[in-house]
Amino acid sequence: MTEDALAVACKAVSVLLSAVGHALGEGDQRILLKRPDEITGTDRTRASAILASVWRGFFFCAATGHAFVPLQRIEEQLGRALDENYPDASDEFLKFATSYWTLKLAAADLSRDARYRKTGIQQLLCKVETDLGSVFFPAPGATGVPASKREEIQRALLGESGAPIDLEEFMRGNPGAAKKGQK
Numbered sequence: 001m002t003e004d005a006l007a008v009a010c011k012a013v014s015v016l017l018s019a020v021g022h023a024l025g026e027g028d029q030r031i032l033l034k035r036p037d038e039i040t041g042t043d044r045t046r047a048s049a050i051l052a053s054v055w056r057g058f059f060f061c062a063a064t065g066h067a068f069v070p071l072q073r074i075e076e077q078l079g080r081a082l083d084e085n086y087p088d089a090s091d092e093f094l095k096f097a098t099s100y101w102t103l104k105l106a107a108a109d110l111s112r113d114a115r116y117r118k119t120g121i122q123q124l125l126c127k128v129e130t131d132l133g134s135v136f137f138p139a140p141g142a143t144g145v146p147a148s149k150r151e152e153i154q155r156a157l158l159g160e161s162g163a164p165i166d167l168e169e170f171m172r173g174n175p176g177a178a179k180k181g182q183k
Contacts, residue, residue, distance in 0.1 A: 005109040009121050012068045012106050016057035017050070019066075024050075032121035039120055051124055058099065058128060059161030065095030068102040069109075077105060090173020092166050100137060104129045136176060151177040 013032070014024055028050065031043045039047050075081050082097050083089070089097065107125035110116050135145050135153050145153055151171060158165050171177055 005106075005113045006116055006121075008069060008106050009110045009116070009125055012103060012125065013050070013054060013121065015066065015068070016054040016061060019057035019060035020053050022053045022057075029121075032124065033116075033119050035118050036120055036123050047120055047124075051127070054124060055128055055131075056161055058103065058132065059158065059163035059165065062096040062099035063163045063165045065098040066102075067098055068106045071098070071102070073105050074098070074101045077101070086175050088173065089175055090169045092170040093173045093175070096136070096165070096170065100129070100132055104133070138176065147176075 010024075010029060010032075017023055025046075028046065031039060031047055032050070034043075036047075071081075078085050078101070082094055082101065086094065086097060103125065107122070107129045110119075110122045110125060116122050133139075135150060135157065138145065138150075151174075154174070154177065155167060155171070158167055158170065
């Protein structure tokens with residue numbers, strides 16, 4: 001971790017918001033540095049709006065394969081590059097995977113830093129990463145979305161996002177989607 005975890009996280013949130021035409025407003029960082037139980041009233045409404053925009057912004061960033069941390073971090077974490085980890089993946093899937101895994105690393109860095117654990121920004125990034133991971137990158141043996149439903153949910157999420165992701169190419173080269181006869 002070469003850059004401060006908070007700076008990386010704030011930049012990630014800014015990029016995610018910008019992808020859908022929004023920006024961090026004055027006071028937003030203050031809100032995001034609070035613990036979620038300390039966020040009340042209009043700050044809670046703003047935090048919810050940020051979460052919704054960050055969620056949608058992820059798909060737009062994934063359409064271009066935006067990396068939230070340096071790409072070599074993926075190889076350090078997974079032991080190999082994404083194209084080696086997903087050898088049959090399409091370019092659309094690899095772009096999505098790049099954004100997901102680099103966001104996951106940014107969230108993990110923030111979670112490891114005791115100063116930011118349990119803050120709104122840490123919880124926000126972890127929620128987005130966990131929700132995406134459960135559908136697009138489930139851990140082996142994890143309970144969650146069954147493979148038979150995964151493609152249907154992925155299609156719905158990608159379609160609803162409005163991001164310019166070629167859905168058919170994504171699914172054709174998606175190693176996590178259910179293959180015929182798989183449950």
